[in-house]
């Protein structure tokens with residue numbers, strides 16, 4: 241019989257490892273993360289070298305969340321001494337009079353409620369700042385200075401390391417097959433465990449069905 245867990249996280253991608261880390265930061269001491277492959281495997285969405293990080297989105301609903309993302313990565317950079325976010329500035333381009341220009345308007349509109357600065361640029365100014373661009377005179381741009389890239393693979397590894405330091409247990413090569421309200425976890429050979437709330441960061445249905453309160457797994 242395996243001891244019960246207060247928190248079980250399904251998947252050790254960026255979201256799962258973040259959940260584990262922030263749970264330990266909030267004082268949780270019995271966090272278990274189940275990952276079907278090895279940690280840092282190359283098959284997930286979080287295992288590439290870069291992901292865009294930005295404030296400019298099609299909707300302010302998204303932009304309402306972005307400062308928290310920057311702040312969270314800054315905290316992890318502070319904890320580890322690693323640089324994870326590289327601010328390059330973000331430039332979105334569109335041809336005037338097309339739906340793309342309307343998209344730029346949405347991006348601009350998403351920033352305004354939060355007082356996040358942006359610049360409207362015409363083609364001449366875009367060419368002046370970034371001479372590599374070969375664009376027509378009908379191109380317009382929206383520049384936002386905080387846009388950049390996140391080194392997602394390094395960031396995920398950092399979160400895993402910090403979560404482990406905080407006491408989280410990562411169990412790679414353990415596939416969650418489903419969940420049941422009242423019981424069992426079964427690495428191979430089957431054993432059982434009781435657990436209560438479960439967090440799922442799984443974006444891989446149908447193999448992973450929604451986890452509500454407990455879990456069942458078999459060794460991957």
Ligand SMILES: Cc1cc2nc3c(=O)[nH]c(=O)nc-3n(C[C@H](O)[C@H](O)[C@H](O)COP(=O)(O)OP(=O)(O)OC[C@H]3O[C@@H](n4cnc5c(N)ncnc54)[C@H](O)[C@@H]3O)c2cc1C
Pocket residue numbers: 250251252253254255256274275276277283284285286287290291292293414415416417441442443444447448
């Ligand atoms: C090509 C690409 C480009 C992208 N570009 C950007 C970008 O520029 N900016 C941006 O913000 N976002 C971008 N995204 C989205 C972003 O990368 C994802 O939203 C994020 O990485 C998702 O993290 P995750 O932890 O939910 O998923 P994943 O990283 O896929 O992690 C899920 C984990 O769960 C594990 N798992 C699944 N099922 C089970 C199971 N049954 N049992 C145990 N473990 C299981 C998987 O093995 C995996 O490790 C991009 C995504 C892709 C694919």
